[in-house]
Amino acid sequence: MRFKITKVEYLMSKTLFCLFAAFVFLQTPVFSQTSPAIDLSDNLWESFTNMRNIKAAKSNASGVWAATTGGLLFWNRSEQAYRYFRNTDGLSENELTALGFDAHGRVWAGLASGLINVYDPEKNAFSVVNDFRTFGITDFIASGDSMYVALSIGISLYRTDRQEVKETYKNLGNRLEIGTAVRTIFIDGHDLWAGTDRGIAKTSLTLPNLLAPESWTNFTTAEGLTSNSVLGFAKFQGRIAAALSNGVAQFNGANWSNITGNLGDLAIKQIASASINGQETLFAATASGLFAATTPGVWQRVGPNVPLVTGMVIDQANTPWLATSNAGLFELANTSTEWLPREPDGPGSNSISSLALDQQGNLWCTSGLSDLTVAFTVYDGQRWRTFSTKDDPMIWNDCRNIAVLQNGERWIGTWGRGITVVKGELEQLEFSRIDHTNNILASALSNDPSYVCVPFLKQDLAGNVWVCNYDAINSNAIAVYTAAGNWRYFSTSEGLTSDIVTTLEIEKTETSDRIWIGTGTDGVTVIDYGGTLNDKSDDDLSGELDEDDNLLNNRVNAIAIDRDGFIWIGTDGGLNYWFAGGVSSRFGLISDLVQVIRVDPRNNKWIGTNAGISVLSGEDNFSLSAITIENSRLVSKSITDMVFNPENGEVWIATTNGISRLRTPFTAPKADLNFLTGYPNPFRLGEEGSRFVISNLSENSAVKIFSASGELVRSFAREQVPGAQVIWDG
Numbered sequence: 183m184r185f186k187i188t189k190v191e192y193l194m195s196k197t198l199f200c201l202f203a204a205f206v207f208l209q210t211p212v213f214s215q216t217s218p219a220i221d222l223s224d225n226l227w228e229s230f231t232n233m234r235n236i237k238a239a240k241s242n243a244s245g246v247w248a249a250t251t252g253g254l255l256f257w258n259r260s261e262q263a264y265r266y267f268r269n270t271d272g273l274s275e276n277e278l279t280a281l282g283f284d285a286h287g288r289v290w291a292g293l294a295s296g297l298i299n300v301y302d303p304e305k306n307a308f309s310v311v312n313d314f315r316t317f318g319i320t321d322f323i324a325s326g327d328s329m330y331v332a333l334s335i336g337i338s339l340y341r342t343d344r345q346e347v348k349e350t351y352k353n354l355g356n357r358l359e360i361g362t363a364v365r366t367i368f369i370d371g372h373d374l375w376a377g378t379d380r381g382i383a384k385t386s387l388t389l390p391n392l393l394a395p396e397s398w399t400n401f402t403t404a405e406g407l408t409s410n411s412v413l414g415f416a417k418f419q420g421r422i423a424a425a426l427s428n429g430v431a432q433f434n435g436a437n438w439s440n441i442t443g444n445l446g447d448l449a450i451k452q453i454a455s456a457s458i459n460g461q462e463t464l465f466a467a468t469a470s471g472l473f474a475a476t477t478p479g480v481w482q483r484v485g486p487n488v489p490l491v492t493g494m495v496i497d498q499a500n501t502p503w504l505a506t507s508n509a510g511l512f513e514l515a516n517t518s519t520e521w522l523p524r525e526p527d528g529p530g531s532n533s534i535s536s537l538a539l540d541q542q543g544n545l546w547c548t549s550g551l552s553d554l555t556v557a558f559t560v561y562d563g564q565r566w567r568t569f570s571t572k573d574d575p576m577i578w579n580d581c582r583n584i585a586v587l588q589n590g591e592r593w594i595g596t597w598g599r600g601i602t603v604v605k606g607e608l609e610q611l612e613f614s615r616i617d618h619t620n621n622i623l624a625s626a627l628s629n630d631p632s633y634v635c636v637p638f639l640k641q642d643l644a645g646n647v648w649v650c651n652y653d654a655i656n657s658n659a660i661a662v663y664t665a666a667g668n669w670r671y672f673s674t675s676e677g678l679t680s681d682i683v684t685t686l687e688i689e690k691t692e693t694s695d696r697i698w699i700g701t702g703t704d705g706v707t708v709i710d711y712g713g714t715l716n717d718k719s720d721d722d723l724s725g726e727l728d729e730d731d732n733l734l735n736n737r738v739n740a741i742a743i744d745r746d747g748f749i750w751i752g753t754d755g756g757l758n759y760w761f762a763g764g765v766s767s768r769f770g771l772i773s774d775l776v777q778v779i780r781v782d783p784r785n786n787k788w789i790g791t792n793a794g795i796s797v798l799s800g801e802d803n804f805s806l807s808a809i810t811i812e813n814s815r816l817v818s819k820s821i822t823d824m825v826f827n828p829e830n831g832e833v834w835i836a837t838t839n840g841i842s843r844l845r846t847p848f849t850a851p852k853a854d855l856n857f858l859t860g861y862p863n864p865f866r867l868g869e870e871g872s873r874f875v876i877s878n879l880s881e882n883s884a885v886k887i888f889s890a891s892g893e894l895v896r897s898f899a900r901e902q903v904p905g906a907q908v909i910w911d912g
Contacts, residue, residue, distance in 0.1 A: 186457075220797060220846065221909075229253075230561070231276050231840035233526040236505035238281040238321075241497040244303065247289055249278035249510060251841060252532055254291050254301070257511065257524060259497070264526050268840075270306040270815045273299050276840060282322025284329055284342050291317030298331075313347045314338065323367045323374075325387065330374065332364040337376060339392075354383035355398035368415035370422060377412030382424065407431050414493075416463040419478070419901035420779035432467055432478060443835045446473070452493040458502045465502055467494035472504055485521050488512055491589060508555060518744035528569030529813040530556035537825040538584045540592065544608065545825075545834060547841065548581035548594055557581050560608060567608060574795045576613035577602055582637045588645055595636030601649070607641025622669055624654035625662060638685045642695055646715065648700070650683040659683045660699065662715060670715045679725030680704040687741035687748065696725075698749060700738030704728060706751060727751070732765045733758055734774070741882040742779040742787070750787055752776025757789060759803075762812070771796040772808050780824040781852040782833065790821025795835070809844075817842040830908060847907050849882050874910045879903060 233748030238249040245259035253276045254267035269276050273291070277386070280292030287303040296319060298311035318334035327343040336352040353360050358380055366377040369387075376383040379400035389397045398552055402410050411427035422433040429442030430453060442448065449469035456463055458474075466473045472484040484502065493505040504512040504521065504889050512521040531549035538546045545561040557577045561566045571577050578599035585593050592604040593616075600617030617634045618625055626632045635652035642648065645665030651658060658671040659681040674681050680701035689696040694713030700706055708725030727733050735755030742750050751758040756774040773793035780788045785800025795812035811819045818839035825834050828850035835842040858878050865874045878887060884899040885908050898908045 202507060220809065220839045221813040222809060222817055222844075224270065226845045227270045229270045229276065229815065229817040229840055229841045230529055230566075231268055231817065232529050232532045233266065234477070234510045234528070235507045236510065237279055239493055239495040239503060239505040239511065240281050240283065241495050241503075242283055242287065243498050246495060246511065247281055247496055248505060249281040249291055251277050252528065254278060254289070254299075255510070255526055264524075266526065266528075267301070269688045269817060272301070274308075274310060275811070278337070280319045280321050282324065284324045284327070285326055286342070290322045290329065292322070292331075294318075311345075312338070318363070320364060321366050321423050323369050325369055328522045330367055330369070332367045333362045334363045336366060337364055337374075344553070349393060351392050351398075353393070353395040353398075354378075354571075355400040356395050357400035357402065358383060358398075359380070360530065363504070366414050367411065368422075370415075370417055374911060375415050375422065377415065377424065379411045381410045382412055388550050398731060401433075401438060405436075406440070408440055408442065414454075416464060418455045419462060423453055423455075425450045425463060425466065430464075439478075441475075441478040443475070443481055445473055445481045446483060451491055454494055454496045454502075456496045456502070458500060463495070465494060467491050467504060472502060485836050486517060488521055489569070499849050527566055529561070529566055529841060530559040530570070532840045533838055534822055534841055535581060536583045536823045537836045537841075538586045538592070539825055539827060539834075540586045541590060543827070546584050546586070546592060547836065548584050548595060550580040550582050552838065554579045557602070558584065562608060569611075571738075572851065574613045576615045579614075583639060584649070585639050585641055587641050587647065593639055593641050593647065595649070597635050597637070598633050600634035601636055601639065621656075623649070623651050624656040624658055626653040626655065628655055637683070640686060640688060642688045643690070648686055648688065648697060650686060652683055653681055656677075657681055660686075660697070660709065668716075672709055672711075672721075672723065676718075676721070677707075678709075679707040679726050679728075684738060685741055687743055687749065689743055698741050698743075700741050700751070702737050705731075705733050705739055708739070712827055727758075727760065727765055732767065734767055739777050740779040740790075742781050744781045744787060744800070745785040749804060750779050750789075752779045752789065768798065768803075771804050772810060777821055778823050782826045782846070782848045783828040783831075784848045786848060788824050788833070790835075792822060794819050795821055795824075814844075815842070846900045847903075847909055851883075876908050876910070 188534050213760040230300045233250040233255045234588055235251040236248045240247055246257040248255040254272055256265045258265055267273055274297050275293050275295060276295040278291050279294055282290040284290060293298045294316040300309045314333060320894045321332035323330045328660040329339060329340045329342050331338045336350060336354060339348045341348050354362060354376060362378050362380055364376045364378055368375040372387045374385050374387055381400055383398045383400055385392055385398045387534045391397060407426060409426040409428045412424055412427040416423050424431050428448050431438040432441045447468035447470045451467045453466050461476050464475045471488045473481040474484050475481045480800040488504050489732060490507045491504050492507050495503050497503060502514045510526045511524040513524055515522050529547055531553040533549055533553035534547050534549050535550045546558060548558045549556045556568055557570045557579045558581055559566050569577055571579050578596040580597040581594050582597050583595040594602040596602060600615055600623050602616045605612045617623055618631050623634045626635045627634045636649055637652050638650040640648050647663040649661040651661050657673040657675050659678055660672040664670060672678060680703050682702040683699055684702050685700040687698045689698060697709040700707055705728030710722040712720030714720055728736050735753035740749060740752035749760040754775055756767060757771055757776055758765055771789060773791035775792045776789055778790040787798040789796045797807040799805035807817055818837035820838040823836040831846045831849040833844050833846055860876045883903055886894060887896040896910055
């Protein structure tokens with residue numbers, strides 16, 4: 183049943199008169215337009231990503247550059263520090279696949295979408311090349327004003343002076359299929375070498391027609407390669423060497439010789455050559471570290487093992503660096519006996535499953551799902567701290583949800599080991615576990631009693647912690663840790679419609695709380711325990727909602743109650759709401775796959791989907807605003823969680839590829855105007871991107887801004903003040 187929201191209370195309106203005579207330098211007044219849409223200006227966003235997974239690394243005179251799954255990383259050689267480039271720093275997106283330099287010193291970054299971002303260090307600005315939008319980009323090599331681009335369909339010649347594609351070579355010889363993907367390219371004099379998964383293609387850049395397959399020569403295992411999977415090239419002792427998936431080969435002008443020799447690790451990632459102490463040396467990066475040879479086939483390990491190596495680079499000082507998939511870069515020390523970790527700061531993972539702010543303002547981020555190498559990360563506003571099973575046996579890396587309790591404890595629901603309890607300050611955390619021990623929680627597997635899955639947990643105002651015990655074999659799908667320190671349970675045998683419990687929300691009623699539980703199979707099931715957790719006689723578990731009650735889908739992913747008492751239900755099929763006994767639907771979201779629902783301090787509903795966020799106005803429950811990767815600097819489109827800071831209006835957004843922070847005006851109103859502030863001071867009009875923030879407003883305030891002479895410059899009506907602050911752009 184559809185309904186209309188009617189405001190029944192009336193609060194006296196306060197009007198705030200602000201006179202900025204001393205610190206606002208007023209020129210010609212500029213009047214800005216007020217829009218009901220959320221301000222998505224670029225300077226209101228900041229992205230936080232993991233840049234430890236290196237896809238490519240190269241060096242120039244300034245330092246070492248790395249293409250990562252979280253953006254572009256630059257180790258400044260002179261400053262001995264990193265600089266980070268993400269989508270809020272000029273990149274079109276954060277997932278990079280390739281890296282190179284042109285003849286003008288610009289950095290070319292290939293993006294997973296097929297875009298190319300070109301960074302000009304002199305201008306500190308990015309430009310975009312969109313000619314390869316539908317192709318995968320794997321490598322770059324420059325020759326004068328020509329940039330050769332390795333693609334999933336061949337090699338393209340891009341003219342940097344004309345900013346256009348001259349031609350694309352898809353037929354790289356008669357022995358390779360048309361459109362063969364190229365993994366790596368290399369120029370030696372006038373020769374262009376291309377490595378593929380089907381062998382090597384070579385041509386001379388002096389030939390008039392590289393589009394013709396006859397212009398290319400192919401090499402495979404028939405010519406001596408030990409594998410057709412080619413990962414890289416280098417020139418060593420006057421001959422071309424090739425990194426193969428199972429070793430190293432060197433070209434003698436007609437065929438290839440196997441120079442793998444005594445190489446201790448055949449999981450080759452990349453090769454490079456350099457002059458070390460006046461002696462030409464060939465380096466081979468493998469999955470476990472670095473090896474060096476001054477004589478073909480005679481290898482020695484360089485430094486200790488380094489796990490999960492993805493590649494290597496030699497910097498301008500002839501120092502080897504290793505790239506990894508989990509720890510960023512490692513630089514070889516001057517002694518050549520140890521590796522210096524150059525680990526970039528940032529979240530421990532880009533796959534974020536949930537967020538929470540603790541009482542000190544620290545951001546807690548759990549990881550799981552597609553990344554099981556990290557459990558959780560904590561950000562204190564200055565640096566990120568990452569924790570995993572390696573730090574403590576009580577930690578489990580597949581974390582799904584976190585709740586910060588009233589006593590400061592952090593309870594983390596895991597998939598497979600129950601709940602990790604974290605106590606203490608950041609510098610000295612203590613860990614314990616709540617699981618199947620003493621039959622507190624139940625496993626989801628009959629053959630593994632320790633496999634306890636907790637996808638969601640939440641504490642109510644009375645201090646009880648409600649836990650979703652997913653697919654519990656004893657049917658106790660909901661467990662409650664009471665404020666008195668006892669455990670109580672609710673089961674399918676008592677009336678819960680399903681033990682596939684995914685989420686829950688707590689509805690405060692006049693007499694007690696009701697617990698709304700989302701399931702993965704049977705819609706919503708409701709617990710009304712009569713306010714007495716110790717007395718089962720007054721429990722009512724008959725409440726339920728499913729598709730027969732107009733629920734859009736029985737797979738429920740999110741439930742949230744807003745400040746007007748509406749209960750919002752997010753499903754695989756769209757958004758429902760329940761009010762006064764009836765279920766209705768709200769259409770018009772950017773996607774019907776609702777993954778999370780959060781309510782901000784001004785009662786706006788933020789609906790996270792697999793395509794971005796739809797924000798439903800708290801004023802009318804009708805107006806919608808969309809936040810997508812196309813209209814904003816949102817880090818990724820698949821939203822997994824959100825958390826609001828009611829003091830400053832910041833919203834933290836978790837995605838499957840990083841974290842975004844957006845500054846909004848949606849703050850919790852203050853009780854009065856005693857702590858009213860305005861900043862920055864001084865505020866100068868006319869400066870690009872300048873904003874004056876009036877903060878710590880009380881409920882139903884209106885704002886008027888006057889010049890020193892008493893002229894009204896800008897006014898904000900009560901309905902234009904979305905919380906405890908307004909922002910004036912001058």
